[in-house]
Amino acid sequence: MARKDLKPEATSEKVLECVQKHCPECGSRMWNEYNNLRHVRTLEGVVQLRLKIYRCQNMSCDRYRIAYRPEQEGSWILPHHEFGLDVIALVGALRYQDHRSVPQIHIHLKSKGVCISERSVTHLLARYDELLSLWLRDISRLKAVIKEQGRLILAIDGMQPTVGHEVLWVIRDCLSGEILLAKTLLSSKTEDLAALLLEVSNTLNVPIDGVVSDGQQSIRKAVEVALPGIAHGLCHFHYLKEASKIIYEADRHAKKQLKKHVRGIRKIENSISGDEKRVAAIVSKYCSAVRASLTSDGRPPLDASGLKLQERLTLIEQSLTKVEKKKLYQSH
DSSP: OOOOSOOOOOSEEEEEOOSOOBOTTTOOBEEEEEEEEEEEEETTEEEEEEEEEEEEOOTTSTTBTOEEOOGGGGGTBOTTOOBBHHHHHHHHHHHHTSOOOHHHHHHHHHHTTOOOOHHHHHHHHHHHHHHHHHHHTOHHHHHHHHHHHOOEEEEEEEEOSSTTSOEEEEEEETTTOOEEEEEEESOOOHHHHHHHHHHHHHHHOOOEEEEEEOOOHHHHHHHHHHSTTOEEEEOHHHHHHHHTHHHHHHHHHHHHHHHHTTOOHHHHHHHTTTSOHHHHHHHHHHHHHHHHHHHOOOOTTTTOHHHHHHHHHHHHHHHHHHHHHHHHHHHO
16 A cells, blocks of 8 residues: 655754774775665654765775675664664564554554554564564573573473464473573474473583473473483462362352252343332342342352352342341331
8 A cells, every 4th residue: 555644754863873994804994985864763753864884995805895884773773674673662562561452552652653554563563573582592692691590490381372283382491581492393292392302401501400391291201201300390370270170160060059049030020020110120130130140250269150159149138138127127
């Protein structure tokens, strides 16, 4: 689709000089032959970058007349882009920290004065993912972090967004929180998972004190093959999830029994059509309260739906008892 609006004009200018003014190949002095202008859309406005381009004049040098650009250019913007790195960072933060959609991110950027389209937001989100993956896979940075702590406790798990597709296996260090390896596999065989664990172990060359997983059989065998003698434990989430199954089943059974005692709400609502309006309104509200209690579920085990239903029905029963007592008192 063709652009509907003109590109915004620059509100400020920044001149970028080369720090290295001698040829990195032959060491001779380079000349500033020409300047390049780039407009960068940042969160602070549109900045015009004036880039001082240098070239080596030594005809015998392999870098003869090859452009040498200012080093600071990369801290402002990516090659062939018009949005600054601060805009890309904000797009990623809004998407993955605030869980906002592309239209919501677009509205947020527009409110900050950034002239951008929804399609450009999608492109910037893809650039953010690429930059993040490069940062996570920086082996030299990972080695420095892991070497300082001196040991590893690995957490391994697989994620399959759609049934039948590849599984994304992620290996993370529990101590530093760093993702050490992320790779998609067509199968979850013991040999494939063992290869992933060996890749991490051989690359980082740091003692591994333990492995944490969900206890899947193929993972257990892979740990035994790749890391013999290393402690392998069940993660707290899956441990508590398994422990809560007994409570969940008991609560589900209790809720099922409670529902048997509050059936016939529709029959009661149909029977009050000819009653006094005030009485009919009160009965209708009680029926709505019971129906809402039946349809409102909790999240076990900490918020059990059966206990929640029992609590709400008890409150409704107490309210009906008060109404009955008040009616008897007024009749006397």
